[in-house]
Amino acid sequence: MFFGGGFPSSNVHVYRNGRMHFAHQNRQERREQQRDGGFALLVQLMPILILIIVSALSQLMVTQPPYSLSYRPSAGHVHKRHTSHLKVPFYVGGRFNEEFTGNNLKTVERSVEEDYISNLRNNCWKEKQQKEGLLYRARYFGDSELYQRAQRMGTPSCSRLSEIQVILDG
Structure with a gap:
């Protein structure tokens, strides 16, 4: 759910006016979400990857004092x-x-x-x-x-x- 995968079940319980309803997600929507999930995951991990790369580059640029x-x-x-x-x-x-x-x-x-x-x-x-x-x-x-x-x-x-x-x- 955190990385854009949605809920694990296709049936979601929704409460309206004090009554429980089932919201069904059709298969086409689920397939689109699964295809978009890889890109969404990459977008979400991008700040972490940038921090790791910048940190590694800064370590390479540090020189030892003479x-x-x-x-x-x-x-x-x-x-x-x-x-x-x-x-x-x-x-x-x-x-x-x-x-x-x-x-x-x-x-x-x-x-x-x-x-x-x-x-x-x-x-x-x-x-x-x-x-x-x-x-x-x-x-x-x-x-x-x-x-x-x-x-x-x-x-x-x-x-x-x-x-x-x-x-x-x-």
Whole structure:
């Protein structure tokens, strides 16, 4: 019924004026509906097919980045390099030196540094949230040991981000 096939029976009960009547569908109408059913099914499935095709094409068009901030042998990023400005470590594939030179290399290094700084900002925020959460719990429960531990807790991403800000402000 959902795909335009109609009701399974040729006799349909119709209620009119409180009485039940039988609505008979003749054979010619049923044959026409069956012939049109394949096309109707295709029309109904068309949006789903279009979504599947667009999704598959978009996956084919996505390219793998030429670098990774971490060692990733599965992606081929196994050779360690450092950016020239901030000395940020990153990993590349075996053909990186052949494919990226001059302005292309500078563009990649700029992307590496932007990604690295973005990761540091996110990690710094998480570290601050964790430290503030411990301090809050220590105050709420009156736990001096937990308070001391929270005070000693470091925020290495925030420290590294401060160092980079000094270099950038130069």
